[in-house]
Amino acid sequence: MHNPQEIRSRLARFREELKRSGVKATHQRLEIFREVIGSDEHPGVETVYRGVRRRIPSVSLDTVYRTLWLLLQRGLIDTLGPSHNRVRFDGNVRPHHHFICRRCGRVFDFTSRAFDELAVPSEVKAWGSVERAHVELKGVCGRCREKKNDPFLKNKS
Amino acid sequence: MHNPQEIRSRLARFREELKRSGVKATHQRLEIFREVIGSDEHPGVETVYRGVRRRIPSVSLDTVYRTLWLLLQRGLIDTLGPSHNRVRFDGNVRPHHHFICRRCGRVFDFTSRAFDELAVPSEVKAWGSVERAHVELKGVCGRCREKKNDPFLKNKS
DNA sequence: TTTCTTGCAAATTCTTTGCAGATTA
DNA sequence: TAATCTGCAAAGAATTTGCAAGAAA
DSSP: OOOHHHHHHHHHHHHHHHHHTTOOOOHHHHHHHHHHHTOSSOOBHHHHHHHHHTTOTTOOHHHHHHHHHHHHHTTSSEESSSSSSSOBEEOOOSSOEEEEETTTOOEEEEOOHHHHTOOOOHHHHHHEEEEEEEEEEEEEEHHHHHSTTOOOOOOOO | OOOHHHHHHHHHHHHHHHHHTTOOOOHHHHHHHHHHHTOSSOOBHHHHHHHHHTTOTTOOHHHHHHHHHHHHHTTSSEESSSSSSSOBEEOOOSSOEEEEETTTOOEEEEOOHHHHTOOOOHHHHHHEEEEEEEEEEEEEEHHHHHSTTOOOOOOOO
16 A cells, blocks of 8 residues: 555554554554555565664564554454464365454354355456455454453464 | 265365375374364364374374375365465555465455445354455465475465 | 553474384375 | 385474563653
8 A cells, every 4th residue: 555645644543543542652653554554465574574674773573563463453454364373274165254353363154145156356367266265254253342451362272 | 064974075085185196195184184174163283283182192293284284285175364374464454355375375465346345244243343354265376386396385475 | 750662582382394213005 | 115104302483471771641
């Protein structure tokens, strides 16, 4: 995402969101956020770290980690797949879809005729062969919505 | 997936697929595969390991890792999100979708009006509040399809 | 100020590898 | 038997944590 106008407006909303939740808008947080929204490459932690270091050479890797989780918790950025680190497997090869809680990482399966019937855009066919299609819905599950102020608990399954 | 009939037929296809690619159908591989397809919980490596140990107490964690990657390469099982270990972030909050190569882990973004307009099933609304929806298409990208016999290279971004 | 954050370094946790003995085809 | 696998143990990555010094409100 490279539109300067849009970036500016997201940075403004970012400051507000931090203020609202009583979290400080530090230089590091601003730059880490800017780095992620400015990239189209779905960067990993290490990549974000390298990018931010160009502007803040003294930034530490653990601050990058802490900040990314914070942004994720606040819903300011997203992850590919479930948010937690470990790989998780799915042995179900029949068509099905997922609802993923971004707080606890729980994954709910569901089926939907409408979702199964999606046509693959020709743009995508040019990139490679598509073998599976899943819809991934993300949000916060009922259980997590209740216990609002809990620490970001890591899913262990 | 608990239908015994279906499990049997998948195990049979599993043996064939292994034979076809000149890979041995060992006891461990059978049981690891069975464990994954028999679970609805999108298990992590550790969970699969614990499950398999109930039947093969001497199995080692590294065999579980090696086997899961093997099954994944062969397309016999799937992962949630991109297959490689590291978390990857996405700062793009505008509606968009992904095509993910299951070999190299590259992720291509695309937009699609039809995909954006999917209605959230009421079943899902009962589980929690949905904030984002992405379609995830998975397959093998053009680049990876060429170099067929390359080792499973890990994406580093 | 007062409270929250950072950077450092050390600790964990997760994943991969080399190799000799065990197993499959 | 020949070619692959497995288990072990040790290495290598990735991620998290405690704490004193530093920065924001």
